[in-house]
Amino acid sequence: MNVFLETYGCQMNISDSEVIRSVLSNAGYTLVPVIDQAQVVLINTCAIRENAHRKIYGRLDTLRPLRKKMQQEKGHFVVGLLGCMAQNLKETILKHPVVNMVVGPDNYRALPELIAKVSETDTNKNLQVIDADLSEYETYQGIDPNRFDGVNAWVVIMRGCDNFCTFCVVPYTRGRERSRALDDILGEVHALVLQGFQQVTLLGQNVNSYQANGISFADLILEVANVPGIERVRFTSPHPKDFPEPLLEAIAIHPNICKHIHLPLQSGSDRILELMNRTYTKNEFIQLTQKIRQIIPNISITTDIIVGFPTETEADQQETIDLIKTVEFDSAYIFKYSERKGTIASKKYPDDVPPEVKTRRIVALFDLQHEISLNKNQAKIGSTINVMVEGETDKRPGFQMGKSDGNMTVIFPSTPHLPGELIPLEIKNATTATLLGQTLTIPVLTQT
Ligand code: SF4
Numbered sequence: 001m002n003v004f005l006e007t008y009g010c011q012m013n014i015s016d017s018e019v020i021r022s023v024l025s026n027a028g029y030t031l032v033p034v035i036d037q038a039q040v041v042l043i044n045t046c047a048i049r050e051n052a053h054r055k056i057y058g059r060l061d062t063l064r065p066l067r068k069k070m071q072q073e074k075g076h077f078v079v080g081l082l083g084c085m086a087q088n089l090k091e092t093i094l095k096h097p098v099v100n101m102v103v104g105p106d107n108y109r110a111l112p113e114l115i116a117k118v119s120e121t122d123t124n125k126n127l128q129v130i131d132a133d134l135s136e137y138e139t140y141q142g143i144d145p146n147r148f149d150g151v152n153a154w155v156v157i158m159r160g161c162d163n164f165c166t167f168c169v170v171p172y173t174r175g176r177e178r179s180r181a182l183d184d185i186l187g188e189v190h191a192l193v194l195q196g197f198q199q200v201t202l203l204g205q206n207v208n209s210y211q212a213n214g215i216s217f218a219d220l221i222l223e224v225a226n227v228p229g230i231e232r233v234r235f236t237s238p239h240p241k242d243f244p245e246p247l248l249e250a251i252a253i254h255p256n257i258c259k260h261i262h263l264p265l266q267s268g269s270d271r272i273l274e275l276m277n278r279t280y281t282k283n284e285f286i287q288l289t290q291k292i293r294q295i296i297p298n299i300s301i302t303t304d305i306i307v308g309f310p311t312e313t314e315a316d317q318q319e320t321i322d323l324i325k326t327v328e329f330d331s332a333y334i335f336k337y338s339e340r341k342g343t344i345a346s347k348k349y350p351d352d353v354p355p356e357v358k359t360r361r362i363v364a365l366f367d368l369q370h371e372i373s374l375n376k377n378q379a380k381i382g383s384t385i386n387v388m389v390e391g392e393t394d395k396r397p398g399f400q401m402g403k404s405d406g407n408m409t410v411i412f413p414s415t416p417h418l419p420g421e422l423i424p425l426e427i428k429n430a431t432t433a434t435l436l437g438q439t440l441t442i443p444v445l446t447q448t
Contacts, residue, residue: 009046104132268323300406310349
């Protein structure tokens, strides 16, 4: 049978889709690039914000004519909802007239049997299947993710989260933390080198709480960075509570570990941080950034911020503004609070910040961060940085793009260099999000 797989949401979902492709092709299913060729449509979904839910409901509605046509022609058509929204909504989403299979993130090994079961009996959408039990152990060990070609391979090192930030649905959709064994991860990284990948990004919901048989995240990242052929190692997403000195020292000393830390702040107000159950204060966060910059002077620090968490006042917003000015992040992803079903915040705190206030606050933070990012980027003009080539840019013919060590996008006039090559570039210009580089004829002397 032909399967069309569509993926929404975060990098963990994209990585899960690599596992799903592998599970299905090993079982004899064919992955097709066009939906009209498929007897099975799988939608791997995200539940992190309300508009992610709305997008999926809209997508399901567009499948109504296709389901009707396929049922008339073939007698069956499987539409499977996978991922966090499937885990979060379970039976509720089965009420949608096109969905006949719901499978949560820990149940993808069962997909071949579930699809076969539904498609054999689904003549009038009379069989519906749910498999959404969370597992304490599933890490998809032994499954070789079916990746698309590229420079970077995402390597899942742990799944789940035990932190229960009150706004976040992840602990309910992805279950408890569990880490993959070191040998299993290293085996995958060695294989990735043979497949031609130059960079790996270690991935997990709470990556720096990795713990497996006494191996810490600091131990793991050094082991991965020492794999011959791996030029760069990145990681995402960490929690500010788990940055012991050995981890910072590992990042500082190993040339292959990129000097970039994504450090989600969420709010600069102690009162809101406590309501969010983030387990640190604003001063502890500031001190951590100072320690990071002291141990790794050329580090790039980026963040996530939520505006409009329940009860957030203008004074709370001002504290976030003050913290952004103090820390001067290299860049920030800023979101409006969106209540998620089943979270502690949804049960305890009414979503009481009006939409127009959230909009005003997010615009204020965007404007501030843009100014900081622009200043930081312009300060790089005249310096020389190492860039890993990723390929031609779609937006600017005749130019290639790549990433700096600090994860900045750099564009530069096209060169003969191939994706995956590290090249020194002199920075000639900068915007809030992009650096403009030019090739050198001399070897690299400085690093950013
Ligand atoms: S650390 Fe908090 S925000 Fe991140 S996945 Fe866990 S609960 Fe969600």
